[in-house]
Structures are given as structure tokens and as C-alpha cells.
Amino acid sequence: MSQLIARLLLAMMLVPTSVAFFLLLVLALVAMRGQPGWFHVFAVWIPVSAFVICYWLWIWKPVVRWSKSRIVLTVVAWVLAAAVSAGFGVMLGRFMREVFPPACAAGALTQLLWVLATIVIWRETNAERAERVRSVGAATVACPACGYNLTGLRETRCPECGASFPLEDLIAAQADRLGSIEQ
Ligand SMILES: [Zn+2]
Numbered sequence: 001m002s003q004l005i006a007r008l009l010l011a012m013m014l015v016p017t018s019v020a021f022f023l024l025l026v027l028a029l030v031a032m033r034g035q036p037g038w039f040h041v042f043a044v045w046i047p048v049s050a051f052v053i054c055y056w057l058w059i060w061k062p063v064v065r066w067s068k069s070r071i072v073l074t075v076v077a078w079v080l081a082a083a084v085s086a087g088f089g090v091m092l093g094r095f096m097r098e099v100f101p102p103a104c105a106a107g108a109l110t111q112l113l114w115v116l117a118t119i120v121i122w123r124e125t126n127a128e129r130a131e132r133v134r135s136v137g138a139a140t141v142a143c144p145a146c147g148y149n150l151t152g153l154r155e156t157r158c159p160e161c162g163a164s165f166p167l168e169d170l171i172a173a174q175a176d177r178l179g180s181i182e183q
Pocket of ligand 1: 146147159160161162
């Protein structure tokens with residue numbers, strides 16, 4: 001649980017750290033080249049995007065189940081987020097008759113859309129959860145009468161309540177127990 005809290009805290013730090021990184025790069029660019037145009041913002045957003053992707057993956061990679069479709073969807077989500085944001089930036093640029101603010105907004109929108117998409121894409125499905133519970137639960141055996149953990153015992157008689165069961169009843173009871181954990 002404390003690991004999850006650490007992850008959530010790190011996740012909340014994504015926005016301030018990436019904004020700080022972006023501002024730092026833009027300020028450096030302005031100091032070197034004067035008024036930044038859209039191309040400069042674009043150049044700055046490449047390392048910022050890379051930072052956001054690496055940071056977000058660093059937090060969640062260990063807990064996400066990386067199926068092939070999930071990896072593909074993650075990449076597709078980034079491309080779509082970038083395309084939608086670019087379109088939004090161009091429209092905003094025509095409306096505002098300025099280049100710098102829309103370029104910044106489009107860059108920020110790319111990161112935001114992608115992160116939101118990963119929250120959906122990386123979520124564990126019900127089938128995956130059931131499989132995980134099954135794989136964890138299958139390592140234990142519980143008494144069908146009182147629920148006492150019989151794992152490691154050499155007989156089918158429960159030391160807690162004294163009930164004894166034929167092996168097939170014990171196995172059937174485990175299947176029922178795991179079925180109820182799933183729901
Ligand atoms: Zn028992």
C-alpha cells in the first residue's frame with residue numbers, strides 16, 4: 001500500500017516538474033536567441049515530452065501488465081494526442097494571431113491527453129484481475145468448514161476445527177473459494 005501511495009505522490013509531481021523543466025528550457029532559449037518562435041517551442045517540447053514519457057513510465061511500468069495490445073495502444077495514444085494537440089494549436093494560432101502561446105498550449109495538451117489515455121489503457125482489466133487473484137490464491141488451501149489455512153499440512157484433517165475431508169472435496173472447495181474472491 002505504501003508503494004502505491006509513493007507512486008501517487010510521484011504522479012502528482014509530474015505536472016510541477018515537467019512545467020519547471022519546460023520553463024527552464026524556454027528561458028534558456030530566450031536568453032540565447034531572443035523571442036522564441038513556434039519552432040523553438042517545438043524543439044523544447046521534444047525533451048519535455050521525453051521527460052514526461054520517461055517519468056510516467058518510471059512510476060507505473062512495474063505495475064502495468066505489458067501485453068502487446070497495451071504497448072501498441074500506448075504508442076497510438078501518444079501519436080493521436082500529438083495530432084489532436086497540433087490541430088488545436090494551429091486553430092488557436094489562427095484565432096490569436098500569435099505563435100508562442102498556442103505552441104505552448106498544444107505541447108501541454110499533448111502530455112495531458114497522453115497521460116489521461118494511459119490511465120485508461122494501463123488499467124487492469126477484470127479478466128486480468130481474476131487471473132492474478134487465481135494465481136495468488138492457488139498457492140493456499142483453506143479449510144472448507146472454518147477457513148483455517150491448511151497450506152503445508154500433510155493430512156486433510158483441519159487442526160483448527162477437527163473436520164476432515166476427502167481430497168476431491170477439498171479441491172472443489174478451493175475452486176468455490178477463489179470464485180468468491182473474484183467477485
Ligand atoms: Zn477447519
